[in-house]
Amino acid sequence: xxxxxxxxxxxxxxxxxxxxxxxxxxxxxxxxxxxxxxxxxxxxxxxxxxxxxxxxxxxxxxxxxxxxxxxxxxxxxxxxxxxxxxxxxxxxxxxxxxxxxxxxxxxxxxxxxxxxxxxxxxxxxxxxxxxxxxxxxxxxxxxxxxxxxxxxxxxxxxxxxxxxxxxxxxxxxxxxxxxxxxxxxxxxxxxxxxxxxx
Numbered sequence: 001x002x003x004x005x006x007x008x009x010x011x012x013x014x015x016x017x018x019x020x021x022x023x024x025x026x027x028x029x030x031x032x033x034x035x036x037x038x039x040x041x042x043x044x045x046x047x048x049x050x051x052x053x054x055x056x057x058x059x060x061x062x063x064x065x066x067x068x069x070x071x072x073x074x075x076x077x078x079x080x081x082x083x084x085x086x087x088x089x090x091x092x093x094x095x096x097x098x099x100x101x102x103x104x105x106x107x108x109x110x111x112x113x114x115x116x117x118x119x120x121x122x123x124x125x126x127x128x129x130x131x132x133x134x135x136x137x138x139x140x141x142x143x144x145x146x147x148x149x150x151x152x153x154x155x156x157x158x159x160x161x162x163x164x165x166x167x168x169x170x171x172x173x174x175x176x177x178x179x180x181x182x183x184x185x186x187x188x189x190x191x192x193x194x195x196x197x198x
Contacts, residue, residue: 001104002198003111003126007118008133009165010158011143013178013185017133018114020189028108030099032092032115039091040065049087054080089121110198119171120163129196132172134165139179 006021006029008014021027039046042064050070051059058070074081096113103111112131118124119132135143137159144155169175174192178185 001100001108001111002128002196003100003113004196005118005124005127005130006112006114006133007116007124007130007168008176009135009140009168010116010162011140011147012133012135012165013176014114014116014133016178016182016185017131017176017189018112020186021112021193024186024190025193027110027112028103029112029114030096032096032113032118035092035095035099036088039088039095046088046091050084053083053087093123119168124171129173130171131174131176131192131196132168133176133178134169135178137165 006014006018008017018029018031022029038044040050041047042062047065050065054070054073058066058073060066070084074084100111100113113127115121115123118130124130140159141152141155144150144158145152148155150158174195176185176188176192178188
């Protein structure tokens with residue numbers, strides 16, 4: 001089975017590309033964000049380890065993970081963020097690997113793994129191909145402001161906290177440029193998929 005990593009910068013359209021692959025090409029896309037939610041669900045080992053490390057203040061009243069509270073806690077302190085990643089990243093990698101193995105055992109010819117920080121974490125190297133969805137900083141800024149209701153300063157802070165798009169693009173098998181409409185992105189996505197040498 002061939003594996004394709006799918007990543008991109010914030011507000012570049014990575015999730016839209018994943019939807020196009022699912023809906024139009026019937027490709028299985030494993031969403032790393034969803035895997036992260038699954039491995040920290042109520043009753044999971046991941047949640048137990050997080051609670052042990054961060055205390056019960058990161059839980060909601062009904063015992064689920066309070067993502068907002070945990071996010072605020074780790075955003076302010078880089079060493080706490082590293083601690084959280086030390087808990088979650090190995091579990092996420094293990095779960096993605098298990099899902100890919102199950103797909104291969106079921107006879108799938110190809111599967112896609114969608115993750116925002118694939119180049120940053122080095123996990124892009126695990127896949128046969130890498131699709132990178134890219135947009136200009138100006139486009140990213142405008143989309144962030146519109147989508148999230150951010151001020152220009154807030155949107156710029158988010159952009160500044162990301163790896164530069166040029167670096168992500170250098171790691172790509174194929175870059176999907178997304179500056180226009182969904183229809184243009186669909187065309188670019190299908191062309192990029194066809195360019196992969198399965």
